[in-house]
Amino acid sequence: MKLLKVDEVERVQEKIWNIVNNWNLNTEIINISEASGRILAHDIITKEDIPGFTRSTVDGYAVFSKDTAAAGDSIPVFLKNIGVIEMGQASDLEIISGQCVEISTGGMLPKGANGVVMVEYTENFGEDGVAVSSSISEGENVVYPNEDVSKGQLILRKGSKLLPQSIGVLSALGITEIKVYKPLSLTIISTGDEIVSPEKPLELGKVRDINSLALKALAEKNGYSVIDIFVLKDDEDLLRETVKKAMEKSDLVAVSGGSSQGKKDITAKVLDNISSPGVFTHGMAIKPGKPTIVAYDENSKTLLIGLPGHPVSAMLVFDILFNKMIKKLMEVEEELEIPAKVTTNLASSPGKTTCWPVKLLKDKGGYLAKPIFGKSGLITSLLGADGYFSVNRNHEGLEKGDEVWVKLF
Ligand SMILES: Nc1nc2c(c(=O)[nH]1)N[C@H]1C(S)=C(S)[C@@H](COP(=O)(O)OP(=O)(O)OC[C@H]3O[C@@H](n4cnc5c(N)ncnc54)[C@H](O)[C@@H]3O)O[C@H]1N2
Numbered sequence: 001m002k003l004l005k006v007d008e009v010e011r012v013q014e015k016i017w018n019i020v021n022n023w024n025l026n027t028e029i030i031n032i033s034e035a036s037g038r039i040l041a042h043d044i045i046t047k048e049d050i051p052g053f054t055r056s057t058v059d060g061y062a063v064f065s066k067d068t069a070a071a072g073d074s075i076p077v078f079l080k081n082i083g084v085i086e087m088g089q090a091s092d093l094e095i096i097s098g099q100c101v102e103i104s105t106g107g108m109l110p111k112g113a114n115g116v117v118m119v120e121y122t123e124n125f126g127e128d129g130v131a132v133s134s135s136i137s138e139g140e141n142v143v144y145p146n147e148d149v150s151k152g153q154l155i156l157r158k159g160s161k162l163l164p165q166s167i168g169v170l171s172a173l174g175i176t177e178i179k180v181y182k183p184l185s186l187t188i189i190s191t192g193d194e195i196v197s198p199e200k201p202l203e204l205g206k207v208r209d210i211n212s213l214a215l216k217a218l219a220e221k222n223g224y225s226v227i228d229i230f231v232l233k234d235d236e237d238l239l240r241e242t243v244k245k246a247m248e249k250s251d252l253v254a255v256s257g258g259s260s261q262g263k264k265d266i267t268a269k270v271l272d273n274i275s276s277p278g279v280f281t282h283g284m285a286i287k288p289g290k291p292t293i294v295a296y297d298e299n300s301k302t303l304l305i306g307l308p309g310h311p312v313s314a315m316l317v318f319d320i321l322f323n324k325m326i327k328k329l330m331e332v333e334e335e336l337e338i339p340a341k342v343t344t345n346l347a348s349s350p351g352k353t354t355c356w357p358v359k360l361l362k363d364k365g366g367y368l369a370k371p372i373f374g375k376s377g378l379i380t381s382l383l384g385a386d387g388y389f390s391v392n393r394n395h396e397g398l399e400k401g402d403e404v405w406v407k408l409f
């Protein structure tokens with residue numbers, strides 16, 4: 001019997017990188033109102049200072065701060081109010097020592113003023129008098145021009161994922177059109193005589209297709225666009241024709257199931273037949289996920305992937321190989337991983353990277369990582385998991401309380 005000759009995970013990642021690192025990613029110009037979650041394809045350098053003028057951060061009176069030095073609850077300082085700053089307008093008002101101007105939050109400070117006393121610490125007195133009962137220091141309750149953003153500053157780096165706050169900053173800068181990467185196109189094909197689409201009736205012996213939509217959701221979160229999904233019987237000709245067609249319009253074609261050694265496990269053969277140079281990995285030193293297949297077709301520039309049928313394995317393998325790859329390609333920073341202490345001793349599989357799906361539990365000031373011991377074929381293993389951590393193939397195993405870094409799904 002033929003045994004799979006396994007590649008180490010890093011070796012598979014390297015082989016994939018050697019292929020894709022000279023792919024030219026397509027970009028498009030879009031409006032920031034549609035940019036949430038997209039990846040920037042250029043640096044954003046500011047062309048102006050923000051806020052651009054000295055601005056009050058409170059409602060109150062703009063003053064010359066030294067005038068308030070002696071102010072207190074029992075003995076206030078008296079200032080003369082010489083006017084009001086209208087919101088959104090540059091004012092000609094200028095104060096000298098002994099004077100103040102009424103101002104709202106966000107208003108532009110008048111000349112001569114260098115701080116704002118909050119209205120709570122003032123009282124109107126006579127026709128234009130203001131009694132100030134608290135002292136302020138220079139610059140108190142104001143934001144200076146360019147204190148927020150200065151002209152020429154690198155504000156967002158190429159490869160940044162556009163978060164709600166990035167969209168806010170771009171709005172503040174008046175940058176409404178930006179260049180982002182177009183997603184890579186992915187076709188997902190789930191195979192198996194027992195697999196039926198989730199919307200179809202389920203007969204005994206069959207299972208509903210989990211992988212197509214779970215992989216779609218995972219891939220689309222990471223920069224792919226899933227352009228087609230197929231659910232196929234274990235039929236070599238059908239698989240060959242479907243993959244061939246998909247290769248014409250996809251950057252990646254992922255086939256789930258049929259990747260192992262059973263009689264009906266035809267994925268490796270099909271992928272190898274229709275691509276050139278063909279399959280370069282069949283078997284990866286990882287648990288779960290060993291029956292992973294990767295092939296390349298130079299003509300259509302398509303990566304062909306055979307994922308293990310078990311849903312947890314399919315998701316882990318896709319994440320470790322292809323989400324990592326696209327992030328590197330788009331120069332996206334690695335996502336934060338959460339440090340957590342394992343709740344139990346864990347044995348590793350010598351020579352294999354071992355991945356543990358875990359549930360994160362809050363603990364005093366940190367997190368506990370509770371491994372999900374369900375077999376990789378159980379769907380509840382998916383539901384219970386917040387993410388996973390991996391243990392290097394040379395590691396002997398973990399003891400309860402050891403720290404691990406959990407990558408969230
Ligand atoms: N003799 C050996 N048998 C197996 C080995 C091995 O090395 N030697 N590896 C095991 C491991 S590990 C895995 S993982 C599976 C992978 O096998 P395949 O990729 O060929 O997947 P299938 O046999 O088609 O399916 C496995 C399992 O997952 C279910 N499945 C498949 N696709 C879906 C889907 N889209 N949605 C939901 N569930 C799916 C399928 O019904 C099977 O139960 O092989 C082991 N065997």
Ligand code: MOO
Pocket residue numbers: 287288289290291308310313314376377
């Ligand atoms: O590799 Mo299988 O994917 O261990 O469950």
